[in-house]
Amino acid sequence: MKLYTIVHSFFPYLRVANTEHACEVLDIFAKSKGLYFGTRSRGALTSWYQIYLYTKSNYLPVVYKNAFRFPPKRPSQTIQALIFRFLKAFFCVDYLGVQHYFGYSRKATI
Amino acid sequence: MNNGLAELKRGSPYPEGLGVFVDLDDLLVIFYHIEYLISMITGIFDNLANETASHYNISSIQPNRISLSKSSGNDFLKEVNNRDPVLKKHIDVNRPFINLIYEFRDKVIHREGFERIISPIASHWSNLIVINHQIKDYVKQCSDKPSPYKIISEWGVIDRDGRIDLDPFYFAKNVVNNLIRFADRYLQLLGYNTFLNNIDPRDAFIKDLEYFKRATIRV
Numbered sequence: 001m002k003l004y005t006i007v008h009s010f011f012p013y014l015r016v017a018n019t020e021h022a023c024e025v026l027d028i029f030a031k032s033k034g035l036y037f038g039t040r041s042r043g044a045l046t047s048w049y050q051i052y053l054y055t056k057s058n059y060l061p062v063v064y065k066n067a068f069r070f071p072p073k074r075p076s077q078t079i080q081a082l083i084f085r086f087l088k089a090f091f092c093v094d095y096l097g098v099q100h101y102f103g104y105s106r107k108a109t110i
Numbered sequence: 111m112n113n114g115l116a117e118l119k120r121g122s123p124y125p126e127g128l129g130v131f132v133d134l135d136d137l138l139v140i141f142y143h144i145e146y147l148i149s150m151i152t153g154i155f156d157n158l159a160n161e162t163a164s165h166y167n168i169s170s171i172q173p174n175r176i177s178l179s180k181s182s183g184n185d186f187l188k189e190v191n192n193r194d195p196v197l198k199k200h201i202d203v204n205r206p207f208i209n210l211i212y213e214f215r216d217k218v219i220h221r222e223g224f225e226r227i228i229s230p231i232a233s234h235w236s237n238l239i240v241i242n243h244q245i246k247d248y249v250k251q252c253s254d255k256p257s258p259y260k261i262i263s264e265w266g267v268i269d270r271d272g273r274i275d276l277d278p279f280y281f282a283k284n285v286v287n288n289l290i291r292f293a294d295r296y297l298q299l300l301g302y303n304t305f306l307n308n309i310d311p312r313d314a315f316i317k318d319l320e321y322f323k324r325a326t327i328r329v
Contacts, residue, residue, distance in 0.1 A: 018258060038327075048322075055319070055322065056290045058298075059294050059298045060293070060294065060302075064314075064315045081157055085154050086154065089147060093279075096143045096147075099279070100235075103135075103234065104139070
């Protein structure tokens with residue numbers, strides 16, 4: 001059975017057309033319950049978004065868990081602000097996702 | 111109820127009288143986040159512009175004119191072209207994307223905000239933004255394409271019944287993906303090094319990154 005068929009059986013009101021979309025739905029659902037798969041504790045919100053950022057970007061200086069890793073020196077205030085804004089932007093998209101898939105008007109929960 | 115159904119088919123900016131079809135809490139949360147996202151993205155554009163000014167010691171431009179926006183940052187952009195034509199070309203190639211965001215920023219920060227419409231695509235999928243042809247063209251130039259769901263494009267454009275709407279979530283996720291690609295290449299052109307050249311497998315960050323790639327659900 002394909003993943004998106006399984007996801008559809010849990011969320012019959014959602015239209016899920018492919019595996020990538022099914023993964024997105026599952027990830028957002030897990031986050032709505034406080035689970036951040038990909039971090040060792042599964043509950044580390046900030047770490048999840050920090051690591052996710054570096055799966056998408058190779059050239060941003062790496063700031064991870066309040067430490068400057070690559071290069072091991074403090075980037076400019078401007079770049080630090082840029083990095084933090086990216087974390088907030090990803091966070092914002094996931095909040096929109098929670099609302100989109102599991103918003104207040106969907107009364108049924110699993 | 112019949113009036114409500116007719117309203118919904120036409121699309122309505124006014125949720126009163128629509129009863130159980132629409133939850134106002136959804137509307138508030140969605141528009142809170144999408145409007146906040148726009149202001150954050152223009153903040154990222156400003157960060158990139160300021161970093162460029164600092165990198166190239168561009169001191170002849172007033173601080174409020176250091177911008178990737180063509181209208182307010184025209185002199186700054188000319189200066190960037192003088193110092194680094196390749197970087198300027200990167201900005202130019204992404205001009206439709208930059209214009210798209212600044213067009214929305216003006217609405218969100220200075221004018222009426224996003225034009226909201228309640229017009230269901232499917233059950234409980236109804237809170238959309240009304241856009242015009244110019245915005246649709248900008249989105250198209252940002253490599254929008256049809257999605258598997260037919261009625262809606264990858265970037266969330268819904269063109270039906272003589273009106274063009276935009277889904278906030280579809281739009282937001284594609285905008286942020288495009289933004290990270292734009293910013294990453296921008297920093298490369300400014301001379302930033304990739305952390306991939308400095309990988310030490312014993313480093314805690316690299317270990318966590320590898321673990322993340324194995325354990326995350328997100329593709």
